[in-house]
C-alpha cells in the first residue's frame with residue numbers, strides 16, 4: 001500500500017478593512033485571495049522528503065507534482081487536511097485546469113486526536129509536545145515576495161510538519177481505521193489492517209447488537225481487531 005504524508009502552506013489573504021477591530025470581513029473586501037505556496041510530502045516507505053514551492057519550481061510544476069503524488073497514493077495522511085490541505089489542493093488544481101487525482105483514502109490525524117484525547121490545544125505543535133514528539137520549528141510563510149532565507153525557513157517548517165505528522169501517525173496507529181490493503185498483505189493468515197503484522201493475540205469477544213465476534217489485539221501496533229464472521233448470532237430482535 002502506498003501511504004503518503006502531505007502538508008501544504010498557503011499565502012495569507014490580503015483584505016481591505018475600515019477598522020482595526022473588524023470581526024467580519026466580506027468577500028468583497030478581499031484584495032488578494034489565499035493561494036497554494038508550497039507543499040511537502042513523504043512516502044511512508046522512503047526516507048527522503050519531497051518539497052516544491054512557487055518560487056523555486058513554479059506554480060504549474062508544483063501543482064502537477066502534488067496532483068501526481070495524490071494520484072499515486074492509496075492512503076493520504078495529514079493533520080487537518082480533510083478540511084484544509086486536500087480541499088486547498090483541489091481548489092488550486094480546479095482553477096488551473098489540472099486533472100484531479102484519482103480517489104484516495106485519508107487519515108486526518110486532527111480528527112483522530114480530537115476524538116480520542118482531551119487536550120488543551122489541538123495544534124500540531126502542541127499535540128507533538130504533549131505526546132513527547134519532536135516538532136521541528138521554522139517560520140511559516142508570510143507573503144510574497146520572500147527572501148531566500150525566508151523560503152529556506154518555510155521549507156524547514158513545511159517539511160518539519162510532514163515529519164511530525166508521520167511520527168504522530170505511528171503513535172496514533174491503534175486509533176486509526178484498518179486499511180484493506182494492509183489486511184490483504186498476507187492472504188492466507190489473519191493480518192493486522194493497520195500495520196500488516198500477523199502477530200495477533202485472541203483477546204475476548206466483541207459483542208454487537210446482533211452478533212458476537214472473536215476479538216484480537218495486534219502485538220505490534222497494539223490496535224484492536226475482530227473477525228468479520230460472527231461466532232454467534234442473535235436470531236430475534238425486539239420490536240416496539
Ligand SMILES: [Zn+2]
Pocket residue numbers: 192193194195196197218219220221222223
Ligand atoms: Zn498492527
